[in-house]
Amino acid sequence: MAVQPGRVGIVGLGLIGGSLGLDLQARGWSVQGLVHRQATADRAMARGLVGAVSTDPSCLSGCDLVILALPIPLLLNPPDELIAALPEAAVITDVGSVKQPVLEAWRQRHPRFVASHPMAGTAQAGVEAGVLDLFRGRPWIATPDAATDPSALAQVRDLAVSVGGHWLTATASQHDQAVALISHMPVLVSAALLRAVGDERDPEIRQLAMVLASSGFADTSRVGGGNPELGVAMASTNRDAVLRGLAAYRWSLEQLEDAVLQQNWSQLTLELRRTQTLRPDFLKAPGEVSSEN
Secondary structure, X not given: OOOOOOEEEEEOOOHHHHHHHHHHHHOOOEEEEEOOOHXXXXXXXXXXXXXXXXXXXXXXXXXXXXEEOOOHHHHHOOOHHHHHHOOOOOEEEEOOOOOHHHHHHHOOXXXXXXXXXXXXXXXXOOOOOOOOOOOOOOEEEEOOOOOOOHHHHHHHXXXXXXXXXXXXXXXXXXXXXXXXXXXXXXXXXXXHHHHHHHOOOOHHHHHHHHHHOOHHHHHHHOHHHOOHHHHHHHHHHOHHHHHHHXXXXXXXXHHHHHHHHOOOXXXXXHHHHHHHHHHHHHHOOOOOOOOOO
16 A cells, blocks of 8 residues: 655755655645754745754654655764654654665664665755655665564655655665765766866866866766765765775776777777667666565
8 A cells, every 4th residue: 555645754954855845745745844953944944845844853743754864974873862853653764875884873773764765866955955856767775674664664665656766675785885886986986087177287278178068078077076075975984885896997997098008999999889888777767676685
């Protein structure tokens, strides 16, 4: 049975939290926001992100579902007053981009916690960033373990599907390794590209590059020009997987560099044909990935 609209609390009203607030209100939910600053609360109400908002965690009482749309450091070390305010019967889920540390941090904190991660975003952040339909057609993955409440997991699944998400499950370790490759590492790769261009020593060449930069550069540099705090949080909390990904990337880049250095154009052609073939598999509609937990 699909989840029925009720009262949902959203802790944090940045891009993900604000977008969920808009989507859930459009589907009949009563949405209560919890933020840290009154100025953020005022702006959230002005934008219509929630039906009500407070800076007092007690506002979460009576919520059937609470979504923790918090920065990763706060997810890993949540304030005591937030923990105390979470209704025991409510389903609690998060939207963090790493799962093993979050699952470990919350496993003993609430009996109905479900670790989850909607794979959606933009380069924007903060209370001005929320938009309707951010999650439509995008993967929403959960990483349950043996202690996860099955009914809570089902409610998070129904929530994700209701806002257009494509539901998947995997282990926390599988999730963290995969997102290191397709989300966390690309932030650093994209940042390196921006730095290489920005560090061009000839000011005329640098200026000309800025003028000529178009859609290709915009595509490859977008995530490197995003929220720095999020990039640091990804790298620090998923360090081992990110380092493995960067090592693989460095090796691949060296192969391409060597082909150019040796003027081995046939080898470079083979490499680029291979990547041309690979790319569509990563951009097609998400497929089901499920594992025993």
